[in-house]
Amino acid sequence: MTATVIDGKTIAQASIAEVKAGTERLVAERGVTPGLAVVLVGEDPASQVYVASKGRMAKECGFHSVQHTLPATVTQAELTALVEKLNADPAIHGILVQLPLPGNALSERETIAAIAPEKDVDGLHDINIGRLAAGRVEEAFVPCTPKGCMVLINTVRPEGISGLNALVIGRSNLVGRPIASLLQHANATVTVAHSRTRGLPDLVRNADIVIAAIGRPEYVKGEWIKSGAIVIDVGINRIDAPERGEGRTRLVGDVEYDGAALRAGAITPVPGGVGPMTIAMLMANTLRSAEQSVVGR
Known part of the structure; x- marks a missing residue:
């Protein structure tokens, strides 16, 4: 199996196009x-x-x-x-x-x-x-990176994720906690793991969806990934790349990409996966705020 690469750049461009159209309508109307x-x-x-x-x-x-x-x-x-x-x-x-x-x-x-x-x-x-934690997602401004992750998941899983096992690796207020709430809101069964979690490989092997946001380069090994799983790699880590020349570096995620891509059904690259979605969602949230400002006028 070779995973579908989730092209965050293209999906973000589509979101930006929607924001532009919404902005034009708001200005005109x-x-x-x-x-x-x-x-x-x-x-x-x-x-x-x-x-x-x-x-x-x-x-x-x-x-x-x-x-x-x-x-x-x-x-x-x-x-x-x-x-x-x-x-x-x-x-x-x-x-x-x-x-x-x-x-x-x-x-x-x-x-x-x-x-x-x-x-x-x-x-x-x-x-x-x-x-967001109370499940009132429609009333909340959702943090941009988790919101972008959900758009990516919905793109490759348009039928929804109800009943699937989702594993969130990382518990930050920026990503881990809010993405767990969003996944629960979508009726996934959610486990939140972190650097002190015991038996992490077994949790990964049981997960239909893996969100890696722990900030450790290639921490999640490819061999752990369940066949056909959706892998969303939030990590952006710079590591030494001597194969590119002395003093050179490269960006990697929190997931060992090459190995994971052989087992996953769909996976985000680093860079070019989650990153572009974060700014796109910031623009979408700003447009929504502007739209809400005129409600009732």
């Missing part, structure tokens, strides 16, 4: 342009790349795109004041504070808590997390 504000604190190179790509995509979707860049020396009070200013701005429908925040003086929890839940397009506010 209600005169509202979706607005996304991204806040970057400090000068971390990776964060700068992520923020720039989000800004470019927002403009491509026809959004009003704003970036606020603050020095790493900014105080918590100053950062919170900016968030509150954006909360009050009717032209802004989505607020994203790029994480992680630099240093020890800034609180990610306090910063996220300051974002109005209806503008929390990253889905990290306690209210949105609570709605």
Whole structure:
């Protein structure tokens, strides 16, 4: 068996096309342009790349795109004041504070808590997390990476996943916990594992769906994968690649891809799988927030 490669780039492009069409309708029918504000604190190179790509995509979707860049020396009070200013701005429908925040003086929890839940397009506010955990998915903004994972699963499994065994490896608030809630909402039987889980190979062998989000390169071995399983690899890890030359590196996921691809029914590559979906879902959440802002007007 050779697995179907789940092309996240192509699926993300289709999602972006839907966002563009929705934006055009909203502007034409209600005169509202979706607005996304991204806040970057400090000068971390990776964060700068992520923020720039989000800004470019927002403009491509026809959004009003704003970036606020603050020095790493900014105080918590100053950062919170900016968030509150954006909360009050009717032209802004989505607020994203790029994480992680630099240093020890800034609180990610306090910063996220300051974002109005209806503008929390990253889905990290306690209210949105609570709605998702309670099964009120339609009322919540779902974190972008888990939401993208579900789109990928639904693409290769359009008949649904009711009754299937799903294993989530990783328990972070960004991916593991919310994807477990989404899978349960879709009536899968869900097991959440992590780095201290005993007997992980046997859990993987029993899983019809494997979501790997543990942040360890090639941690899940290909031989563990159940024949025909759907494998969604969220991991992005950079490892040494001496075969490419001295000092060269390459990206790998949390799953041993080559071995897994021989057994899985469908699998996401790294890169090109989950990654493109994250930004696409951010755009979709922002459009939804803008649409909700005009309900009842």
